[in-house]
Amino acid sequence: MMSEKPELPEIGEKETGLAQAAPLLIGWFKKNARPLPWRMDRDPYRILVSETMLQQTRIETVLPYFERFLSDYPDPAHLAAAPEDEVLKHWEGLGYYSRARHLREAARQCVEKYGGKLPGSYAGLRALPGLGEYTAGAVASLAYGEPVSAVDGNVLRVLSRFWNDERDISRSAVKKEARSRIEAVLRTLDEPGVFNEALMELGEVRCLPNGRPQCLRCPLNGLCLARQAGTEADLPNRGEIKPRRKEAKTVLLLFCGEKVALEKRPDRGLLAGLYGFPMLDGALSLFDAAEWVRSFGVRVLSAEPAGEAVHVFTHVEWAMRGCRFRTDRPLPGLIYAEADELATKYALPSAFRLYRAQAKDSGKDKQNGKMGSDQ
Numbered sequence: 001m002m003s004e005k006p007e008l009p010e011i012g013e014k015e016t017g018l019a020q021a022a023p024l025l026i027g028w029f030k031k032n033a034r035p036l037p038w039r040m041d042r043d044p045y046r047i048l049v050s051e052t053m054l055q056q057t058r059i060e061t062v063l064p065y066f067e068r069f070l071s072d073y074p075d076p077a078h079l080a081a082a083p084e085d086e087v088l089k090h091w092e093g094l095g096y097y098s099r100a101r102h103l104r105e106a107a108r109q110c111v112e113k114y115g116g117k118l119p120g121s122y123a124g125l126r127a128l129p130g131l132g133e134y135t136a137g138a139v140a141s142l143a144y145g146e147p148v149s150a151v152d153g154n155v156l157r158v159l160s161r162f163w164n165d166e167r168d169i170s171r172s173a174v175k176k177e178a179r180s181r182i183e184a185v186l187r188t189l190d191e192p193g194v195f196n197e198a199l200m201e202l203g204e205v206r207c208l209p210n211g212r213p214q215c216l217r218c219p220l221n222g223l224c225l226a227r228q229a230g231t232e233a234d235l236p237n238r239g240e241i242k243p244r245r246k247e248a249k250t251v252l253l254l255f256c257g258e259k260v261a262l263e264k265r266p267d268r269g270l271l272a273g274l275y276g277f278p279m280l281d282g283a284l285s286l287f288d289a290a291e292w293v294r295s296f297g298v299r300v301l302s303a304e305p306a307g308e309a310v311h312v313f314t315h316v317e318w319a320m321r322g323c324r325f326r327t328d329r330p331l332p333g334l335i336y337a338e339a340d341e342l343a344t345k346y347a348l349p350s351a352f353r354l355y356r357a358q359a360k361d362s363g364k365d366k367q368n369g370k371m372g373s374d375q
C-alpha cells in the first residue's frame, strides 16, 4: 500500500523567513495602518462589504461607495430586503457587477440560515455565494481571528519577492503553496488576522506592483531575498498574459420625444442584467445603422455620429462607435427613459459613460473617450 505523500515536503526555510517577518510586519502595521473606515471595528459584515468592493478596485474609488452602501444597507437584513436593481444602482461605476449580486444573495442566505448574521467560521463563509478563498479567509481571520490565509495577487506579489521565487504566480500550485506556508505561520500567532491585513497593506503601500517596490521604507528589507538578490523589480513572474479579444460594437442612442432607449442586457455575459444602450455587433456606418433602425417600421428624423469610445474588460476590449437617431415612434421591445431616470433609476455601467453624458445633454455629441474597467 502506498503511503500518502506530504503536501509540502520541503517545509522549512520559507516558513522560517515568514515567521521572522511576522513581528516586524505586525509592528509596522500597528504603527502605520491607514485609518480606513472598515478598520474601525472587526464587524464581519463591514469587512465582507469592503473586501468585495476592493476586488479589482482601488481603495480611493471604493471609499465613497463603502460609506453610502453601509448607510443604506447597514446589515445583511437590509441588503437582503433591497431589490436587485436598487443594489446595482448603488454599485454603478464600481464595475464587476456580479460582486453586488453575490453580496446580496449572500445576505439573503445569512437571513435565511444564520438569523441575519454572517456565519462564524471560514467553512460557513466559504459556502456563501461569491465568497472565494480570499474573501472568506479575510473575513474569518480579521473578524474571528481564525488562522486562515487571505491570498490574492497583491499578497502573491509580496511573497514572490520576499522569497525571491521566480515561479509563475498565476499557477494554482504556487498559490496553494503560499496559502499553506502562511497558515503554518498563522497558527503560531495570537493575531493571525492582523498578520494577513499587514501583508495586504505592505503590498498596497510598500511592495508596489510594476517594478516599483519601496524597499528602503519596507519593514522586511533586511529579510527579503529579492532585495538581497537585486531582483525585486523583476518579480513577480506573471506567466504569459493572453492578449485581450477586441470586439467592435455600434451603440445606438435612440431618442423619441424627451426619452432615450435602453435595453436590459442578457442575464449572462459581460455586464449581465444591467441596463445599457442598444448595441449591435460590428462597427456599422451611420447609414447601415439607420437602415437597421428603419427595419422596425419607424421614421428616422435625424441621424448623427455620437463619438467613439474604448472600454476595457478583463479579457475583452470593446471598440464602440456611437450613432444617434431621433425617430418618430419608439422602437418595440426597448425601455424609453427620461434623462433624470438615468441618474436615479437605471444602473448604467461606466462602459457607456460617453453615451450617457450625451443622453443627458442632447446638445453635445461629438466626443472621444477611453474608459476604465468594468465587468
Ligand code: SF4
Residues within 6 Å of the ligand: 158, 161, 162, 206, 207, 208, 213, 214, 215, 216, 218, 219, 220, 221, 222, 224, 225, 226, 227, 232
Ligand atoms: S524589501 Fe522591497 S521587494 Fe522586499 S518585500 Fe519589501 S518592498 Fe517588497
